[in-house]
Amino acid sequence: MESDWIKKFSGILGPMPPRVLRGIGDDVACLVSPATDNLLWTTDSQREGVHFRWDWMTPREVGSRLLVVNLSDVYVKGGTPVSALVALGIPKNFPEERIFSFYEGLADACRRFDCPVVGGDISRATGGFDAVLSLLARSPAGRFPGRDGLLPGDMLYLLGRPGLAKAGYSALLSGLSDHQAMAESVSAFCRPRTYPWFSELVNAEDQVVATMDTSDGLGQAIFAMADQSGVSVRLDPPENWLDHLQRPSSLLGQDPFGMAWDGGEDYDILFAVRPGVGGDAISRIQEQIRGEPEKLIPLGEVVVRHAGDQTPSVTMTGKNRRQVRLERTGFDHTR
Amino acid sequence: MESDWIKKFSGILGPMPPRVLRGIGDDVACLVSPATDNLLWTTDSQREGVHFRWDWMTPREVGSRLLVVNLSDVYVKGGTPVSALVALGIPKNFPEERIFSFYEGLADACRRFDCPVVGGDISRATGGFDAVLSLLARSPAGRFPGRDGLLPGDMLYLLGRPGLAKAGYSALLSGLSDHQAMAESVSAFCRPRTYPWFSELVNAEDQVVATMDTSDGLGQAIFAMADQSGVSVRLDPPENWLDHLQRPSSLLGQDPFGMAWDGGEDYDILFAVRPGVGGDAISRIQEQIRGEPEKLIPLGEVVVRHAGDQTPSVTMTGKNRRQVRLERTGFDHTR
Incomplete structure (x- = not known):
């Protein structure tokens, strides 16, 4: 046999x-x-x-x-x-x-x-x-954009559509997967896409200093990078960064931020760009995703970790520009 | 976690x-x-x-x-x-x-x-x-001793102790694993050994033309090689080649040949040596296993496959030197 x-x-x-x-x-x-x-x-x-x-x-x-x-x-x-x-x-x-x-x-x-x-x-x-x-x-490179590559001052970006896969997963679980508004989400979960051109970018642009996919969730990825780099992170994404989750989240009765932060299975790319290093990374990416410019999300900034902190602090600008502290969560396949 | x-x-x-x-x-x-x-x-x-x-x-x-x-x-x-x-x-x-x-x-x-x-x-x-x-x-080599490397005239050898792992497995199944006569068998099953020096031999000796471990059984390995090489095989091992199975097989009530042929999990090495190619493979192996010379077993010879045969014929010299036809069996992990 x-x-x-x-x-x-x-x-x-x-x-x-x-x-x-x-x-x-x-x-x-x-x-x-x-x-x-x-x-x-x-x-x-x-x-x-x-x-x-x-x-x-x-x-x-x-x-x-x-x-x-x-x-x-x-x-x-x-x-x-x-x-x-x-x-x-x-x-x-x-x-x-x-x-x-x-x-x-x-x-x-x-x-x-x-x-x-x-x-x-x-x-x-x-x-x-x-x-x-x-x-x-x-x-080809001796350079490796590791999880531990962040320095304070680096700018964090996300390439992708955070939370869509979680929306698709939830739709499949709850029998909503045939709903027309769920098609994109179900596709994101069942047929994840990947970015071969990102590999060339990494090799061409020394600006790109740390990279990681978000297969275990965006929150997990940010905490893992910050943890291994010994830094903290201050997030300040554009107000509309989760607009793609509006319809799916309301149909599913879920919080869009939770879907994006904890979801997992997105295979988006979390990466950091170092100001002061010459290069053209961001405009190259914009060129690659022209037609879908909303897929490049400036997430925020890497900051110094307070002396004595064993773990990273990850905050996000909330209502009235107040900093809200976020928790490490994400999807753990062993649970 | x-x-x-x-x-x-x-x-x-x-x-x-x-x-x-x-x-x-x-x-x-x-x-x-x-x-x-x-x-x-x-x-x-x-x-x-x-x-x-x-x-x-x-x-x-x-x-x-x-x-x-x-x-x-x-x-x-x-x-x-x-x-x-x-x-x-x-x-x-x-x-x-x-x-x-x-x-x-x-x-x-x-x-x-x-x-x-x-x-x-x-x-x-x-x-x-x-x-x-x-x-x-x-x-290092461009040469690869594939399963398909046999030619008629090649001599087949086995390095190891065929059937011991099967004896150990049967002892564990039947509660006989603590019996002193089973210690070597149980060890063969639980702690299989491997031969790093065989790798050097393969690279040094062009005589060694086809190699394969017997993890799925000796019979399976011989048939796989003969099948992929388009040849047949005539086995004529020394009379004492399964002496190491005497005690275990009688304790277990099993046929020693069946244990060796169908057993699997032995991680012995089946290999072929080509006469006429210069080299010293056999004496090198004897040097490596001095103290356990019985571990090198001359199994027999590769022969021409009869025209029209889709599958290899594998025979073994039996009683009165008659050739007995053997079946492909062995251990299939998918069953």
Whole structure:
């Protein structure tokens, strides 16, 4: 059975690019070592009943999503995909056609982003279906825009539509997913998008000093960066920054700020730009997202952490310009 | 919780070698690209209730085993480990100390084999605990000893003790694991060994043309190689090749040949040596295993596949030197 599946997967994946000397079907994959300074490497999973439900997404969407959630981490750090490995956990009596559809969605995404699957593992799962993808990428720079890269004075930005995925998730949970006003939200959750051009930006612009996707929530990401950088953060986003959540949040009866802050699964990009470093990062981004200028949100400023504070303070300008202290929350997949 | 775990894991792993620019704690790991021709890459998992049970192995043993089963594939193909990623699936209300013990066993093995864990993923599992490791290795050669490397006339060898792991597994299942005669078998199952020096051999000796570990069973491995090489196989091992199974098999009431052929989880090395190619592979191996010469088993010969046969014929010399046809079986983790 396992070897039949591997033959079928191999057919679905199609021919490999020349950098793949051995792909799926042997004990290890063999790649031409990319001529690059650094390798970036990440792993992320999609688990039935944790990240998705089969009545929410097609198997093809799950396959595509598995690649995209990994690509997201690579693009935000300035990487170019090399290839991927996929380990599957398959429950007993699982419908075979669903596995193949999943693989077709994955293979399509792999072709779209030039990131071939070169091997993997198949095991029986004792719970729901799970798929773990490991993604290898190359990166030309010695520079790495880490979570710990913030300095006071840096400007924080968000690229994306915070809270939309949470709105889609809530719509799916509550049976509102067919409502026309929810289409964009459901799509954000089921078919997250990623930004290959952001990788070039990171490598071209020394101004971009810290980057992170918001897969675990915007609040979580801001706290993680501030925590690892030893700084605090003062947020002052434009008044209309959550306008895209107005209709979804009122239909769902949820607070838009909570959706954006705690949501998770957005795969937006949180990043910092350092004033005083030459460059053109912001206008390059504006050029990339022309037509959707509202997707670039100036969030606020990195500030000095008070002496003696073990943890970052994150405040936001509220009504009457008062600073409101925010809590670290966000989505924890282990809970 | 997730970020607390990551800090704890980072402490257990300890300092990273210089080739790791960014390890655990950011969205991707960043490595100095190794100066090498090829990269080898593999992934393998350990799943509670599929590969192990917690009453069979300590959490430390599970952690170590996770690395070793991956290393096995890399060493047989001539690779040198670079680093590893680990994706964990953790059930609700899982004891934390067990996660940390697992990680300590993994970290110990990582130090022993110079293969640091540089990142990973933590999710909730809906079934038992699972851990998927992805291993990156470098390989100097353009030569890859693939499963498809056999030609008629090649001599097949096995390095190891076939069936011992199956004996250990059966002893654990049947409550015989504390029996003194089972100690070696239980150890083979719970603490599989691997052969780092085999990697050097592969790179030094062009004679070694095809290699594969027997993690899915000896029979499975022989059929996979013969299948992918388009050849057949005639086995004629020495009469005493399964002597190490005498006591365990009689205690368990099992057929020693079946244990060796179908067992799986042995992580022995099946390999082929090509006569006529200069080299010294066999005496090098004998030098490495001096004191245990019986671990090198000449299995038989690769022969031409009959015209029209879609699948390999695998025969073995039986009583009165008659050739007995063998079936492809072995352990399928998806069943």
